[in-house]
Amino acid sequence: MSASAVFFYILSISILGGGLLAVTTKKIFRSAIWLLFSLIGIAGLYFWMQMEFIAAVQIIVYVGGIVVLIIFSIFLTQQSGKQMARPSIVRIAFSSLAVCIGFALTYSLLRPYVFQTSSIAPVDMRVRTIGNQMLSTTEHGYVLPLEVISVLLLAAMIGCIVIAMKIKTQGK
Amino acid sequence: MSNYAYVVLIPLLPLASFFLLGLFGRKYFKTSAGAIGTIILLVSTVLSFYIAYEYYFVDGKVDGVYRQIVALKHTWLEFYPGISIDMNIILDPISVMMIVVVSFISLMVHIFSLGYMKGEERFSTYYCFLSLFTFSMLGLVLSGNILQIYIFWELVGVSSYLLIGYYFEKPSAVAASKKAFIVTRLADLGFLIGILILAFHAETLDFATLIQRLTTPSTQLVSITTASFLGISFLTWGLTLVFIGGAGKSAMFPLHIWLPDAMEGPTPVSALIHAATMVVAGVYLIARLFPIFAISGHGALNVVKYVGVFSAFLAAIIACTQTDIKRVLAYSTMSQIGFMMFALGVADFGNEEGLGYTGSMFHLFTHAFFKSLLFLCAGAVIHMVHSNEMDDMGGLRKFMPVTHISFLIACLAISGIPPLSGFFSKEEILLAAFNSDMAVYILGLLTSGLTAFYMFRLYFSVFWNKDTIPHNGKEGTLTMKVPLIILSVATVLAGFVPFSMLVTSDGNPLRSHISILFSIAPVGLAILGILLAAFFYKAANERPAKIASSLGGLYHAAYSKFYIDEVYVFITRKIIFNLIGRPAAWIDRNIIDAFMNLLAAVTAKIANLVRGLQSGKIQYYTLYFFAGIVGLAVIFIYMRK
Amino acid sequence: MNEVPLNHVLFVSTALFFIGMYGLFTRRNMITMLMSVELILNSVNINFVAFNKYLYPDKLDGVFFAIFIITIAAAEAAVAIAIIINLYRSHHSIDVKDAEEMRF
Numbered sequence: 001m002s003a004s005a006v007f008f009y010i011l012s013i014s015i016l017g018g019g020l021l022a023v024t025t026k027k028i029f030r031s032a033i034w035l036l037f038s039l040i041g042i043a044g045l046y047f048w049m050q051m052e053f054i055a056a057v058q059i060i061v062y063v064g065g066i067v068v069l070i071i072f073s074i075f076l077t078q079q080s081g082k083q084m085a086r087p088s089i090v091r092i093a094f095s096s097l098a099v100c101i102g103f104a105l106t107y108s109l110l111r112p113y114v115f116q117t118s119s120i121a122p123v124d125m126r127v128r129t130i131g132n133q134m135l136s137t138t139e140h141g142y143v144l145p146l147e148v149i150s151v152l153l154l155a156a157m158i159g160c161i162v163i164a165m166k167i168k169t170q171g172k
Numbered sequence: 173m174s175n176y177a178y179v180v181l182i183p184l185l186p187l188a189s190f191f192l193l194g195l196f197g198r199k200y201f202k203t204s205a206g207a208i209g210t211i212i213l214l215v216s217t218v219l220s221f222y223i224a225y226e227y228y229f230v231d232g233k234v235d236g237v238y239r240q241i242v243a244l245k246h247t248w249l250e251f252y253p254g255i256s257i258d259m260n261i262i263l264d265p266i267s268v269m270m271i272v273v274v275s276f277i278s279l280m281v282h283i284f285s286l287g288y289m290k291g292e293e294r295f296s297t298y299y300c301f302l303s304l305f306t307f308s309m310l311g312l313v314l315s316g317n318i319l320q321i322y323i324f325w326e327l328v329g330v331s332s333y334l335l336i337g338y339y340f341e342k343p344s345a346v347a348a349s350k351k352a353f354i355v356t357r358l359a360d361l362g363f364l365i366g367i368l369i370l371a372f373h374a375e376t377l378d379f380a381t382l383i384q385r386l387t388t389p390s391t392q393l394v395s396i397t398t399a400s401f402l403g404i405s406f407l408t409w410g411l412t413l414v415f416i417g418g419a420g421k422s423a424m425f426p427l428h429i430w431l432p433d434a435m436e437g438p439t440p441v442s443a444l445i446h447a448a449t450m451v452v453a454g455v456y457l458i459a460r461l462f463p464i465f466a467i468s469g470h471g472a473l474n475v476v477k478y479v480g481v482f483s484a485f486l487a488a489i490i491a492c493t494q495t496d497i498k499r500v501l502a503y504s505t506m507s508q509i510g511f512m513m514f515a516l517g518v519a520d521f522g523n524e525e526g527l528g529y530t531g532s533m534f535h536l537f538t539h540a541f542f543k544s545l546l547f548l549c550a551g552a553v554i555h556m557v558h559s560n561e562m563d564d565m566g567g568l569r570k571f572m573p574v575t576h577i578s579f580l581i582a583c584l585a586i587s588g589i590p591p592l593s594g595f596f597s598k599e600e601i602l603l604a605a606f607n608s609d610m611a612v613y614i615l616g617l618l619t620s621g622l623t624a625f626y627m628f629r630l631y632f633s634v635f636w637n638k639d640t641i642p643h644n645g646k647e648g649t650l651t652m653k654v655p656l657i658i659l660s661v662a663t664v665l666a667g668f669v670p671f672s673m674l675v676t677s678d679g680n681p682l683r684s685h686i687s688i689l690f691s692i693a694p695v696g697l698a699i700l701g702i703l704l705a706a707f708f709y710k711a712a713n714e715r716p717a718k719i720a721s722s723l724g725g726l727y728h729a730a731y732s733k734f735y736i737d738e739v740y741v742f743i744t745r746k747i748i749f750n751l752i753g754r755p756a757a758w759i760d761r762n763i764i765d766a767f768m769n770l771l772a773a774v775t776a777k778i779a780n781l782v783r784g785l786q787s788g789k790i791q792y793y794t795l796y797f798f799a800g801i802v803g804l805a806v807i808f809i810y811m812r813k
Numbered sequence: 814m815n816e817v818p819l820n821h822v823l824f825v826s827t828a829l830f831f832i833g834m835y836g837l838f839t840r841r842n843m844i845t846m847l848m849s850v851e852l853i854l855n856s857v858n859i860n861f862v863a864f865n866k867y868l869y870p871d872k873l874d875g876v877f878f879a880i881f882i883i884t885i886a887a888a889e890a891a892v893a894i895a896i897i898i899n900l901y902r903s904h905h906s907i908d909v910k911d912a913e914e915m916r917f
Contacts, residue, residue, distance in 0.1 A: 005816045012825045019829055019852050023836030028845060035848045038829075042855050045825075049866045054879050058858075061883050066851060066890045073844055073894045077901045087839045095838035098795065102802060103831045107824065109809065115819045115868065122870035133873055142877050149884055156888035160895040166902075788916030790909055791838050791846075798834065 008048060015041040026083050028074055036067045053125055176243040179223055179261055182271055183310035185216045186278075189303040197296030205296035206289070209303055210282040216306070217275040220268075227268045228674050238679040240264040240380060242316060257377065260316035265675040266459055266533055270313035273540045274449050276662075278306045280655040281444040284548050287651035288440055288555060298338060302444070305331035309449050313456060317377040318367050321457065325363070325421070328450050329356050335445060336437040348433035355430040359420020366413030369406055373399070379460060387467040397468070404471075411465060411472035415458060415479075422454030423506045424513060425483040429737055431506055435498035439551030442498060447505050447547050448540035455512045455536060462529055462677060466521035477517020481612050481619075484510025486734070488622035492629070493720075493731040496560045497550045500630050501543070504586070507619060508539050514616065515601040518608040519677065526677030527684070528608070531600030534671040538593035541666055542585040545659040549579040552648050552656070553634060562630070566712070567639035572648075576635050578656040583631045585663045587624035587698040593667030595695070599686055600672070602694055620694050624701030632709035822863040829856035843897050843907045847890060854886045 018038030025031050039062050046055035123129070134142045189212040197205050227241075243261040250256040282302065289298055308327035315321040330353075337349030371377050373396035374385045385392040386407070396407045416427075423431035434446050445451070458465065458476060465473045484507045491503035512532045519528025552575045557565050569576040585594035598620060605613040672684040708716050720727045729735065785796070829852060836849030858879045865875025897907055904911050 002816050008817050008821070012821075015825060016828055016832065019832040022852065023832060023840065023845070023849055028842060031845055031848060035851065038852065039855065042859060045859065046862060049862060051862055051866065051876065054858075054862055054876055057880060057883055061887050062851070062855070066887055069890060069894055070844060070848060073897060076898055077844070077907050084840075084842055084845070087841060091839060094795075095835050098798060098838065099831045099835045102798065102834065103827060105802065105805065106827050106831075110820060110823050110827065113820075117819060117867045118870060120871045122866075123873060125873070125876070130873065130876065134877065140872070140874065145877075145881055149881055152885065153888050156892050160891050163892070164895040164898050783917040786917050788913035790912075794837055 004048065008045075011041055011044050011048060014038070015045065026086065028082070028084055029071070032067060032071050032074060035070070036063060039063050039067065050122070051125065053127060053130060176223065176226075176241060176263055178219070179243045179263060179271075179314065182216050182219050182223070182275065183307050183314060185212050186303040186306040186310065188212070190300055190307060193296050193300035193303060197300055201296050203295065205299045206282070206286045209299035210279070210286065212303070213275065213279050213282050213306065216310075217279045220271045220275040223263070224268050224272045227263055228265075238265050238674070238676075238681075242380075243314075245316070257319055258317055259320055260378070261314045262316035262379065263314075265679065266456065267313050269533065269537060269675055270456060271310055273537060274306065274309050274313065277448045277540055277544050278302070278309075278444055280544065280548070280659055281440045283651055284443075284551070284655045285438075285440045287649040288551055289438065290649075294338075298335075298438070301331060301334045301338070302441075305335065305445060305450075309453070312453060316379055318371065318379060318382065319377050321460070322360075322363065322367060325360065325417070325453065328453060329353060329360070329421070332356075332434070332445050332450055335441045336434050338437055338441065342436065344433075345436040348430075348436040352430040352434050355427055356420045359417050359427050362413040362420075363417020366410045366415075366417065369410035369413065370396075373406060373410070383461070383463045386464045393468060407464075407469055408471040411461070411469040412475055414461065415454075415472060415476055418454030418457045419479060420454070421457075422451050422509050422513070423483075424454070424479050424510065425486055426736065428483065428487070428506050429740060432499050432502045432733070435496070435502050439498065439547060439554060442501075443544040443547030443551065446502065447543040451505060451509055452512070452536050452540070455509060455516065455532065458513070458516050459529065459533060462516065462519075463521055465516075466519065466677070473517055477514045477609065477612060480510045480513025480515075480517055481615050482510070483507070484514065484619045485615050485622075488619045488626065489730050490733050491626045492622065493727060495562045497553065497562060497565075497630065497634065498547075498560055500626060501546055501550060504546075504623065504627065505543060507623060508535070508543065508586070511598070511601055511616065511619070512536055512539070514612055515604060518605045518612060520608075521677050523676075523678070523680060523682060525607075526682065527600060527672075528604035529677040530672045530675055530682060530684070531597060531604050533675045535594075535597035535601055537669075537671065538585070538597045538663070538666050541659055541662045542582040542592075542594060545578055545582040545656065545663055546586070548652075548656055548659065549575045549582065552652055555648055555652070557640075562633045565634045565640060566637040567635070569635040574653045574656055575648075578660045579631060579635065581660045581663055583627045586627050587702065588620055588694055589698060590691070590695065591664075591667060593663055593665070595691075596667040596671075596686070598694060599691055600684065603687075603690060606690070617694060617697060621697035621701045624698040625705050628702045628705035629709050632705055636710045638712040819863060819867045822867075823860065826856045826859040826863065829853075829859070841908050841910065843900070843909060843912075844894075846909070847893050847897070850893075851886065851890065854882060858882055 015038050018034045018036075018041060022031050022034035022038060025034065039058065043055045043058040043063065046052075046058060133140060134146055137143050189209050193201060193205050193209060201208060228238075233239075241263045243263050245258055245260040248257050248259050282299070285298065285302070289295060292298060305328065308324050308331050312321055312324035312328055315324055333349045333353040336352055337345050339345045370382065370386070374382050374392045376382055376385065386396065387393070393407075396410070397405045399406045401409060418424075420427040431446060431451070435442055437445075465476070487503040487507035487510065491500050491507065494500045494503065512535050515528045515532035515535065517528070519526055519532070552572060553565065553568060554560055556568070556572060559565070581592065585592040588595045588598040590596075602613060602616055602620070605616050673681040676682045708719075732738075833849045833852030833856065836852065837846055840846050840849060861875040861878045861882070863875075865872070869875070900912060901907050
């Protein structure tokens with residue numbers, strides 16, 4: 001086993017382990033931190049796959065943005081110190097059952113399939129190439145989704161402000 | 173051959189009057205409704221007379237035989253070529269005679285009501301209903317197929333219900349109208365089943381085709397006579413059931429119970445409907461189907477005969493004891509219709525044997541005049557005395573001369589004294605009975621004697637007997653006197669119409685003779701009856717009361733109409749209500765309703781269960797979502813091979 | 814990278830997806846439910862990037878998809894937090910059990 005394979009397995013263990021701990025732990029702040037570790041693991045996976053751009057975006061946006069946002073909201077709703085209640089056994093049992101069935105179903109489809117990995121030379125993934133392709137209107141251009149998403153972001157921003165606004169006229 | 177299509181105007185004019193007065197009468201025609209109704213009917217009457225003249229004397233005969241003319245034919249519903257429901261108008265001797273009778277008597281009643289019903293609150297409604305009735309009756313007699321006659325039959329029943337219940341504030345009037353309608357409706361059930369049997373086997377509804385198919389040897393006749401139910405052929409069943417319908421409308425035993433109670437309506441209504449026109453609808457129906465009865469259905473014809481003569485005799489006995497003027501006249505009507513029925517029963521189809529048919533129709537014709545005259549006179553008397561009971565009346569000949577003479581003429585006519593019209597018609601009937609069935613002849617003879625007795629009992633009790641001072645003091649207005657005079661003249665003259673030349677069972681004119689020898693018996697009995705009545709009732713005395721007490725139980729039974737009404741009440745309450753009504757209600761409430769409630773309860777329970785799916789718990793929603801996806805995935809991946 | 818077959822990467826992403834789903838079913842706190850949703854979105858991202866890398870290395874479509882998904886996830890997380898804060902203001906709790914008014 002080469003080093004990169006070992007590295008992959010360590011990364012995947014950290015991803016899955018972080019995820020598991022994030023969904024099972026009883027303290028909410030710790031759950032956010034485990035999520036953080038899981039996301040960093042995913043960024044590492046992207047680095048391992050030599051997709052540096054995505055890895056960078058992952059760290060900037062997800063780790064640096066979303067997790068921070070989540071931590072802020074934990075503070076805003078004054079939850080950080082308390083312990084969360086454990087869900088009932090029935091719920092754990094049914095959820096595990098559902099999840100295991102789903103996983104078994106999906107993996108049983110995936111496992112026998114042999115993917116034809118291609119051995120073409122990988123494209124040079126420079127920011128300039130990505131930028132050009134994103135803004136071009138021809139040749140696999142993605143300018144339309146870009147514009148749509150910018151509108152979406154605008155709407156999300158305005159929506160967030162409106163929803164979270166405190167209306168001053170109402171009494172406390 | 174002239175075009176008779178304008179005959180459709182005769183029933184349609186009263187229908188227009190019905191709508192006009194019904195929709196606008198209350199508001200615009202409060203007092204002029206009578207004039208409007210009368211004028212419209214006058215036009216109808218003139219048209220009827222004109223058509224009668226055209227048909228009988230100008231045009232109706234082909235090769236010397238009166239034939240049926242189809243004046244109008246309109247296919248209403250066509251099921252497939254050959255079977256269709258039409259609306260058609262036929263003219264033949266009896267229908268033309270009937271339109272003359274109906275429109276003329278209706279006109280007289282309209283004129284009489286101008287004075288009698290004056291000042292009534294619902295004056296326009298009264299004329300509106302009268303127009304509806306006239307329309308229905310004219311439509312009935314002009315009908316050319318058996319379904320159309322059934323439609324108008326029901327319409328006539330409705331008009332009768334409306335008019336009997338005219339004084340709806342009186343509970344007795346309401347009860348009487350319901351009784352009339354329910355009894356005739358019950359009889360109409362038999363009528364409908366009879367129609368269906370006949371129409372199904374003969375594969376037609378039209379009268380002419382029906383008669384032709386069931387009187388000449390044909391496949392339909394074979395099928396209807398061979399198919400049998402409980403040992404009686406379907407032809408007999410069909411004809412007897414049709415007769416039951418006719419018996420209900422014509423108040424034959426045992427469906428006669430509604431007629432005396434129907435006297436709760438205004439007296440002119442009784443004159444029109446329950447004396448002259450509606451009650452003869454049953455006789456008309458049998459006459460219309462007479463060829464089938466006479467040629468192929470002798471069993472049914474015997475039923476007609478025996479029911480008719482029994483009703484005539486029974487009614488005559490009951491009439492001898494009643495004390496309400498209108499009830500006496502009602503039973504008299506029942507008796508005379510019994511005459512008409514058994515006259516049809518003893519007749520046969522063809523030249524000389526058809527005398528009973530001619531006699532029956534002739535008696536219908538003359539009876540309409542003198543019976544409506546009797547009722548209108550009774551109306552005038554009631555108007556003056558404000559009471560229906562004979563005990564409150566007496567010596568009225570001094571106060572109402574016109575009514576007195578008219579009443580006398582009518583009583584003489586109904587007793588069969590020559591040369592008034594009743595004599596001629598009764599002679600023909602009794603002659604036909606004599607030639608055919610001796611027992612029926614004897615009973616008919618006795619009944620005519622009784623008729624004379626009870627009619628003159630009525631006459632003497634009202635106009636002679638004791639002296640009373642009536643409330644009004646004055647005889648009625650001119651509009652009340654003129655119809656009486658006209659009808660009296662008609663009663664006298666109607667006997668001289670050469671009826672047997674015009675109306676016979678097969679259309680061939682018949683020369684009839686009056687045998688003096690034969691007439692001795694009936695006329696003699698009639699004169700005996702008159703003298704007896706004079707002996708008992710002309711001067712106030714104790715003899716009637718003594719006879720009544722000596723006859724004791726028999727008198728009481730006759731006075732209580734032989735307890736037939738009580739039998740009906742018993743059957744309805746104890747048997748129908750308890751054995752059929754209550755179990756049916758129980759089943760309806762506990763089984764059918766319970767089943768519906770069960771369905772509703774099950775639905776509610778299932779709904780409650782399904783409702784639980786929308787619990788508001790988000791995570792359950794995601795679970796359902798996921799389950800759905802898994803299900804779909806499984807279906808699409810594994811099962812769609 | 815040549816030694817690790819694509820199936821192993823897909824195993825990771827599938828497992829991460831179902832771990833996120835388990836968290837979605839089990840957690841009672843709305844913020845932790847949001848975290849589970851983020852895990853699910855990330856698993857999809859791994860899928861896209863892996864397919865791009867292994868099957869079509871000369872194209873960039875998977876990368877773009879991943880970028881867009883990250884963007885949308887960010888927007889959605891922001892809106893979700895806004896809603897949770899609003900809900901916290903009225904209910905004074907971010908437990909899903911206290912937000913069950915929209916029922917039959």
